[in-house]
Amino acid sequence: MLGERYKYDGRPVVDLTPVQQMVKRQIEDKLDSGRYKTEKVLCAVCGGSSFETLSQKDRFGLPLSAVICRDCGLVQTNPRLDGRSLEEFYHEEFIRMDLSRQKPGREQFVDQYFHGQKIFSYLKAIGILPPKGSFILEVGCSAGGILAFFRDKGYEVSGLDLDEESVRFGVREYRLDLRAGTLAGCSFEKDPDLIIMSHVLEHLSDPNSELSRVRSLLGEKALLYVEVPGIHNLFFNFYDLDFLGYLRITHNYCFSRTTLSNLLLKNGFEVQSIDNRISAICRKGGKNISFQNDYKTAMGYLCRLEVLKKFAFVTPFKIRRFIEGVVCGASKKIGLYGFARSVYRKIINRVEPGQDREQNSDDRQ
Numbered sequence: 001m002l003g004e005r006y007k008y009d010g011r012p013v014v015d016l017t018p019v020q021q022m023v024k025r026q027i028e029d030k031l032d033s034g035r036y037k038t039e040k041v042l043c044a045v046c047g048g049s050s051f052e053t054l055s056q057k058d059r060f061g062l063p064l065s066a067v068i069c070r071d072c073g074l075v076q077t078n079p080r081l082d083g084r085s086l087e088e089f090y091h092e093e094f095i096r097m098d099l100s101r102q103k104p105g106r107e108q109f110v111d112q113y114f115h116g117q118k119i120f121s122y123l124k125a126i127g128i129l130p131p132k133g134s135f136i137l138e139v140g141c142s143a144g145g146i147l148a149f150f151r152d153k154g155y156e157v158s159g160l161d162l163d164e165e166s167v168r169f170g171v172r173e174y175r176l177d178l179r180a181g182t183l184a185g186c187s188f189e190k191d192p193d194l195i196i197m198s199h200v201l202e203h204l205s206d207p208n209s210e211l212s213r214v215r216s217l218l219g220e221k222a223l224l225y226v227e228v229p230g231i232h233n234l235f236f237n238f239y240d241l242d243f244l245g246y247l248r249i250t251h252n253y254c255f256s257r258t259t260l261s262n263l264l265l266k267n268g269f270e271v272q273s274i275d276n277r278i279s280a281i282c283r284k285g286g287k288n289i290s291f292q293n294d295y296k297t298a299m300g301y302l303c304r305l306e307v308l309k310k311f312a313f314v315t316p317f318k319i320r321r322f323i324e325g326v327v328c329g330a331s332k333k334i335g336l337y338g339f340a341r342s343v344y345r346k347i348i349n350r351v352e353p354g355q356d357r358e359q360n361s362d363d364r365q
């Protein structure tokens with residue numbers, strides 16, 4: 001365990017809205033009554049069963065353990081909700097618990113749209129942006145804001161998501177080609193030139209099967225863009241050095257650059273680019289069953305983070321929030337808030353691409 005505060009006591013480490021408190025009680029009741037069952041699983045990367053417990057609860061105070069695999073260093077929720085429970089959770093509680101929102105709306109869509117801009121800029125910056133007219137498929141597209149940005153840039157786009165309400169919203173309000181379902185149940189007339197999986201892999205029970213399906217859709221020159229929230233990226237954003245605040249029931253996996261690379265290599269992808277944020281660009285490659293063990297690096301980092309959290313009174317996030325407050329107040333006074341916000345977004349995109357989407361979600365809690 002990483003410390004006393006990681007022991008299960010039912011208490012959340014973030015402020016919960018009344019909606020979240022109600023949903024938390026609902027989940028706890030289902031766990032107590034046995035309606036929600038948990039299962040122990042082998043490591044998704046190395047198949048190992050030797051785990052060390054990091055935490056007995058998540059940020060909401062729910063009794064789900066985070067463990068690290070001693071053989072490859074992958075951090076994961078284990079035991080976790082079993083397949084049937086997870087399906088019901090995503091249907092009934094996910095959006096209200098994780099995003100503190102009742103229904104998909106314009107605000108969520110705009111966040112996604114700006115996120116699409118960041119992915120576009122990232123691909124352009126590393127010189128592998130597909131040409132206009134290419135077909136882009138997003139797996140886990142929600143209401144389709146990311147795809148809307150690419151459509152506005154001249155791409156042909158389609159998306160899939162299990163959340164029927166978000167899909168209906170994107171189709172109805174923005175006339176996007178979105179479908180409710182999974183890759184396993186859908187087919188497309190064209191092969192995608194780029195598949196986007198943004199904040200999807202960490203939620204899946206079986207990322208290997210999903211990556212295998214993704215791989216089967218990719219041609220030799222096509223690209224896969226994967227983005228997940230990285231455990232090494234807790235300094236500058238709203239997690240504010242708090243690994244416990246980062247853990248959540250909705251994440252079956254918590255990746256580092258190394259463990260995500262291991263998973264992608266295992267599933268036959270050649271990683272072209274990856275960073276600690278974490279955004280990765282891959283192409284189809286040969287399967288690689290050897291992997292790098294991230295256990296010592298991850299444990300060393302998480303232990304150092306705990307010490308830093310205890311003693312650092314001025315953190316990068318607190319400085320950022322202070323500057324935001326000053327700039328926001330001043331720009332509102334002189335009537336330039338909209339301009340200041342767009343400049344700020346551009347700066348943040350450069351400093352910390354890949355995190356603004358979750359940042360915005362959390363800000364609403």
Ligand SMILES: [Zn+2]
Pocket residue numbers: 043044045046047048069070071072073074
């Ligand atoms: Zn492992």
